[in-house]
Amino acid sequence: MGKNKPLPPLDILRPHILKYWAMRKTDKEIIDILKEKRIFDTDQYGLGLTSFKAMRNEMGLERTRKQGHTIYSIREAMVALRVQYTKAGAVEMKSLLFHENSMSVSRHVINAYFREFEPESESERPGG
Known part of the structure; x- marks a missing residue:
């Protein structure tokens, strides 16, 4: 109707x-x-x-899939956020990327970023 x-x-x-x-x-x-x-x-x-x-x-x-972020496309934002949020895990970083950078990123991509660029801190991160 x-x-x-x-x-x-x-x-x-x-x-x-x-x-x-x-x-x-x-x-x-x-x-x-x-x-x-x-x-x-x-x-x-x-x-x-x-x-x-x-x-x-x-x-x-745009939703997460349409934005199509990779570990490389989020790197600059992640480095900047790490200055203030040194121990943030994947769940918190997902929220921070969204609210502070308007980036909708899957937790899978964030975890891959951590494995590639921050492998030494994996045991320190909650929700990683």
Whole structure:
């Protein structure tokens, strides 16, 4: 039924999308929250998963796989973060990369980075 409805204006959605993106919500969770909180008039506008993903990508918000980071692409950020977070493990570094550098990196890549560039500190890291 809602397939012919126009999309809600991005200006209305943007701050809310950014908020829930920062909270690491999935696309479906964000859509559900936007609808539940009546951020836009659901009688007038429609918003499905495919349209939402396009909108999110247009905002420059890409998920981990699409960002495609490697141990080399995260190296500069990891070195900078290590100055302040010397003992952070993979889980904490994943969060720090996301919140401080807007980098969505898999824990697998972070662990590979540790093995390659910080093998001596593996026993010292929690969650590594």
